[in-house]
Amino acid sequence: MFKRKVKKIALFFNGDRGISVYKKLINKYEITLILTNSKKIKEKFKKNIIFSKNINEERTHKLLKKKDIDLFVSAGFSNIFKKKLLVIPKYGIINLHAGPVPKYRGGSPLNWQLINNEKNIILSVLKMNKGIDTGPIIETKKFPIKKNYDIKKLHSIANKAFPSMVLKSIKKIELNKKFIFQPENKKNYWRQRNEQDGKIFFNKFSGYLIGRYIRALTIPYPGAWASLNGKKIIFYKAKLLKKKITGNYGSLKTIKGKICLKCRYINLQILKYKLIGKKIKKFDHQLI
Secondary structure (H helix, E strand, C coil): CCCCCCCEEEEECCCHHHHHHHHHHCCCCEEEEEEECCHHHHHHCCCCEEECCCCCCHHHHHHHHHCCCCEEEECCCCCCCCHHHHCCCCCCEEEEECCCCCCCEECCHHHHHHHCCCCEEEEEEEECCCCCCCCCEEEEEEEECCCCCCHHHHHHHHHHHHHHHHHHHHHHHHCCCCCECCCHHHCCEECCCCHHHHECCCCCCEHHHHHHHHHHHCCCCCCEEEEECCEEEEEEEEEEECCCCCCCCCEEEEECCEEEECCECCEEEEEEEEECCCCCCCCEEECC
16 A cells, blocks of 8 residues: 655644644654744744734745645634645645534534533544535544533543544545545534623523533633623523522522522522622622
């Protein structure tokens, strides 16, 4: 069997996931350059780095083309790669996607898997093509979502798992292995979540769903939120509470020193929150 040889790699990333991949690859391959649109990453890696808000601009395209790179690795990069970039590296581009495909194509896959009450998260390494998360599957790995896992924990799991998955994927590319093509009849696209998506609708959401919202949107995300007297109250941590609470859904009360939230089907005890504006020592309020 003809064996390819990957020597030069370009890494595209904006955060911790890319840093963990970099640390795994640096002793085995030549990291020819790092491309980022994060000022923090630019300051951390001062050598062989390109800072670009738009990787598809002509200047960036020319710089990449000059480097004679074997493989691009996209490890948490927000730009969509256009066709002219796909053909630059000798063996293409691999993309780290923190969800199973085609079920969780698109943005914020870890957040959506937690909100949707999946029993496991599935991480994927894909061979990038011109679609969004439509490329062949090179490598996958599954991890259980335990009872109190929040989004920070899921990111930690992904950041630890992806570097080894990338190494295995590169080996498969070098051995010219066949990859798994995605079934298009089961595709589903999820959009990138934003701050407004954290709004809680108490008459629609159950306490179980609100609890998952809080875990899925906690720090480093903007948080799940509601309005209290026209001010935003953001919830970062909560737990299920079987205790009965009087009032309408969305009633927030301090009961025996505990902050309790009335919800459909099951209530919540609020463990960590932030109220924009004046502090309140004792709650007896209706949220909207």
